[in-house]
Amino acid sequence: MPVPAPGAPAPGDSTPSHRDPVRTEPDTTTTGGEATPAEDDHEPQASARAGAVTVLDAPATGPAQASVSGTPLPATSTRVPAPAAAPGPTATAPSSPALAGGRNGPRALRPLLDTVLDALETGAAERGGPLPAGGPETVADSVQHACAPLLPDTGAGPHAALSTLVRTLAAGAADPADPHCAAHLHCPPLALATAADLAASALNPSMDSWDQAPAASELEALTTRALAELVHPHGRDADALVTTGGTESNQLAVLLAREHAAQEQEARDRTAREREAAAAAAEHTAREREATREHAARAHGAGTDATRDHGVRHTGGQLGVPTGERDGHRACDRAVHGPDHPGRPHTCTHTLTHPHTAHPAQTAPAGPAGPPLRVVCGANAHHSIHRAAWLLGLPAPVTVPTPDGTLDPGDLAATLERLDGQPLLVVATAGTTDSGAIDPLPALADTAAAHRARFHVDAAYGGPLLFSDTHRHLLTGLDRAHTVTLDLHKLGWQPVAAGFLAVPDARDLAPLDHRADYLNADDDTEAGLPDLLGRSLRTTRRPDILKIAVTLKALGRRGIADLVDRTVTAARTLADLVEARPTLELHSRPTLTTVLFRPTGADDTTVATIRRRLLHDGHAVLGRATGSTGLWLKATLLNPHAHPDDLRTLLDLVEGHAPR
Numbered sequence: 338m339p340v341p342a343p344g345a346p347a348p349g350d351s352t353p354s355h356r357d358p359v360r361t362e363p364d365t366t367t368t369g370g371e372a373t374p375a376e377d378d379h380e381p382q383a384s385a386r387a388g389a390v391t392v393l394d395a396p397a398t399g400p401a402q403a404s405v406s407g408t409p410l411p412a413t414s415t416r417v418p419a420p421a422a423a424p425g426p427t428a429t430a431p432s433s434p435a436l437a438g439g440r441n442g443p444r445a446l447r448p449l450l451d452t453v454l455d456a457l458e459t460g461a462a463e464r465g466g467p468l469p470a471g472g473p474e475t476v477a478d479s480v481q482h483a484c485a486p487l488l489p490d491t492g493a494g495p496h497a498a499l500s501t502l503v504r505t506l507a508a509g510a511a512d513p514a515d516p517h518c519a520a521h522l523h524c525p526p527l528a529l530a531t532a533a534d535l536a537a538s539a540l541n542p543s544m545d546s547w548d549q550a551p552a553a554s555e556l557e558a559l560t561t562r563a564l565a566e567l568v569h570p571h572g573r574d575a576d577a578l579v580t581t582g583g584t585e586s587n588q589l590a591v592l593l594a595r596e597h598a599a600q601e602q603e604a605r606d607r608t609a610r611e612r613e614a615a616a617a618a619a620e621h622t623a624r625e626r627e628a629t630r631e632h633a634a635r636a637h638g639a640g641t642d643a644t645r646d647h648g649v650r651h652t653g654g655q656l657g658v659p660t661g662e663r664d665g666h667r668a669c670d671r672a673v674h675g676p677d678h679p680g681r682p683h684t685c686t687h688t689l690t691h692p693h694t695a696h697p698a699q700t701a702p703a704g705p706a707g708p709p710l711r712v713v714c715g716a717n718a719h720h721s722i723h724r725a726a727w728l729l730g731l732p733a734p735v736t737v738p739t740p741d742g743t744l745d746p747g748d749l750a751a752t753l754e755r756l757d758g759q760p761l762l763v764v765a766t767a768g769t770t771d772s773g774a775i776d777p778l779p780a781l782a783d784t785a786a787a788h789r790a791r792f793h794v795d796a797a798y799g800g801p802l803l804f805s806d807t808h809r810h811l812l813t814g815l816d817r818a819h820t821v822t823l824d825l826h827k828l829g830w831q832p833v834a835a836g837f838l839a840v841p842d843a844r845d846l847a848p849l850d851h852r853a854d855y856l857n858a859d860d861d862t863e864a865g866l867p868d869l870l871g872r873s874l875r876t877t878r879r880p881d882i883l884k885i886a887v888t889l890k891a892l893g894r895r896g897i898a899d900l901v902d903r904t905v906t907a908a909r910t911l912a913d914l915v916e917a918r919p920t921l922e923l924h925s926r927p928t929l930t931t932v933l934f935r936p937t938g939a940d941d942t943t944v945a946t947i948r949r950r951l952l953h954d955g956h957a958v959l960g961r962a963t964g965s966t967g968l969w970l971k972a973t974l975l976n977p978h979a980h981p982d983d984l985r986t987l988l989d990l991v992e993g994h995a996p997r
Contacts, residue, residue, distance in 0.1 A: 434495065437539040446539065452499045460507025467518035469509045470955030476509045511958055516976050516983035517990070520960035522770065522798055522824075524975040526832040533887040534832050537880045544579075544878040546856040547867045554869055557882040560889065565839040567803050568796075568821050572841030577823070578849075578872055579881055580836035583797030584721040586822035589838045589849075589874070590793040591725040591762065593820060595710045596848035597791060598760035602707040711735060711756055714764035715744035717774065719795055722764050734764075740965050742772055742925075746780040753788040761790035767812055768798025771962040771971070773929035775799055778814030786817075794818040797836070799929055801828035805898040808905060811928070819845070825885055828901055828930070828975065835885055846871065900977040904930050908974045911984045920992055924969050933962055933969040936995050941968040943996055950994045957990050 435445035469476050483505040492498070512518055514525035542550035544557065557579060565575035580586045712726050712734040726734050735756065737748050744765060753761060763785040765776040778794060785792040794815055800823035802808040803815075815821060825835040840846060850871040852859075857868045870876070888897070908930040915923045915934045924933035935944050944961070948970060951957040960971035970991065 438541065442539055449495060449499060450535075452496050453503050456500050456503035457507050460504040460510070461512065463504075463508040464510065464512070464955070466955045467515035467958050468511050468952060468955045470953070472953045479509055480505055513975065516979040517957040517987050519972045519974055519976075519987070520958040521973055522827045522975070523973075524827055524830050526826075527830045527888060529891055530831050530884040530888050533884040537883045540880070542880045544872070544880055545869055545876045547869060550869070550880060553880040553883065554867055556886055557872075557880070558867075560882050560886045561837065563889070564823065564837055565841075568800070568823065568839040569816050569841040571816060574843045575839065575841050576843035576846065577837045577839040578846065579878070580838055580873070581834040582826065582836035583719060583795060583822050583824050584724070585874070586797065586824075586836050586838040587719065587721045587764075587793075587795055588725040588728060590764075590820040590822065591710075591712060591722070591729055591731070593840075593845060593848060594712075594760075594762040594791045594793065595729055595731065597819075597845075598707075598710045598762075600848075601760065605707070708759045710760045710762055712762045712764060713737065713749065713752055713756070713790070715739040715749075715766065715776065717742055717744065717769045717771070717776075718764055718766055719770060719797070722795070742769065742774040742964070744776045744781060746777060746784045749781060750784050750787070753784065753790060757788070761785075761788060763790045763792050765792070765794045765818075767794055767796035767800065767815060768929050770798070771931075771964070772925070772933055773798065773927060773931035773973075775811055775928055778812065778817070780814075782814050782817040791820075792818045793820045793822075795822045797822045797824040798827050801825065801897070801901055802929075804894050805901045807898070807902055816841070825888075828904065829885075829888075829897070830900060830975075830977075831884055831888065834881055849874070903977040904974055904979075907976070907979045907984070908932050908972075910981055911972060911974065911987075914981070914984055914988055918988065918992075921988065924964070924966075930974040932972045932974070933964075934972070935969050936992070939995070944968045944970055946996060947991060947994050951990060954994075956994070957987055959991075 436442055437446055469479075483501050493501070511520075511523075512525075513523050537553075540553075542553040544550050544553060547554050561577040561579060562575065565572070565577040568577070569575040578586075578589065580589065709731055711732060712722065714722050714734050715737050717739040718734075718736075723734055726732065735752060737744060737752050739745070749763065753763070763781065765778055765781045767775045767778065769775075776794075782792055796812065796815060799812060800815075800821070802812050819840065821839045823837040823839060825831045825837070826833045829835060853870060853876075856876075857866075857870045862868045892900075905927075908927040911932045912923055912927055912934075915921045915932065920937055921934055922937045924935075936947070939947075945968060948959050948961055951959060960973060962969050962971045972987070
């Protein structure tokens, strides 16, 4: 049980605590998750304004103190209307749960965190492996029993609720920190990143406006630029957006490509309109010249002395051109070209009703009407590429077969030639989900450039190789992409979510600009307040950047590289162990940290059965991948602390669960 702070009532003590009658923020400890006043360490503050009563939190057995406060109401206060006269006797109010923020938040959190950590430890011990045994029904029964009732009339209290539910969740978790939990791109988060994430939750900035996240927004700007420069070291003004992961990053990449195609189409349309206008103007000038020549010929052929004298009198000395006709011609000019047009010194016979092509400025510009963006990707691409095209109303991606697991530049070129004349986005992958394969980025970049296509690389999995001097060469050509997806909740050991979309020039993100007066009013932006709304498709957005920045600063590039190198080495060790066992066969040598293998000669049914038996017994979590040669077990290693003995045991488990 937490020890009360000096001056605070002991649990069960009905004596009200000593505190000043006027407070702007109560100093609290936490007993059972309720805010309990502790001895005040501030000077009393006098009221400066009537009209509002601040009711402060009180212990469960003591009355609340009320005062009129001229300061902003604290987070733990309740504002109620004040009578016109001075406040009467203090009101009573039930105690309320403590808040995580403010000066007293850490004091409230400490005993709750002790409860959470104890529950995590107990739950992991009960699980005893990478996954709970018994399958979905057993886990569901356990969770339902712990939750009942989930919404009681009277709550169980914070410590009881935390202890019960956290312990249940830990006991029923798939724990990526266990070396035998290796099915997906689901990493064990670093303790320091998790601790930073707690701070982000306690402070709770929202990254959609500067006045909700002053320091967090600056930290995000610094960190995203540092990571973008890692991806695009030669970029003009490299930048990156924080996303929830590869799916959102890929969607943003397709969106930016669509908008780029629309801008190019609009530029082509504008050029075409200008050419048409220039041609029309030239045709109009030619008609005017022809009319002038005809008029001059008639004037010379039909003239008499009398007519000539008449013409001279009425034209102020200009033969054959009556004053009224000249004025009407100028009126025609002004009607067509605007009131400031000076008219022309020569003559013509057309009138106000003469057919005339409008001035270019009078023609309303048409919107882009060209063909839609076509996305071209390999069959090895992540499913989110297809979903992005669907969400954005684009045609289904053109999918190039990848029988060898990577996108072939020759096959891509042949496909792009068939799509000639359409706006194109080529998508390559640096770390496929199934096998960790990396497409030949330099050759694909050349092919895309030759066909004037945008180039996007989904490096959600393989991107962190950039930290490693040993393995960075595998990503040669990545910096030539217009957009790059990067995840640090895979080979970056961050709690979910930690995704990015990097671009070589911050101006490429301009299509995401968006206005909402209450978040980024023009006058606020002009006055110097940073505009954050165009940094995401989301509005409310948590400060995921804090855990990432803490990790980068704590470990440095070399520290992260060491984790990457050790994990890649573990995958190669597992491949060696598979090759050393005649009872197992290896699909191929790993590029990243994914190893595909299966019992020698096993068919698809056998492979699927082994995987499900391991899951049901809670012994191992392995994935599955289907290739041209059938179904394979997939071990996606993301634990940098995995030992060769752990990997040997994993193979023993696979062999032991094979049907006999």
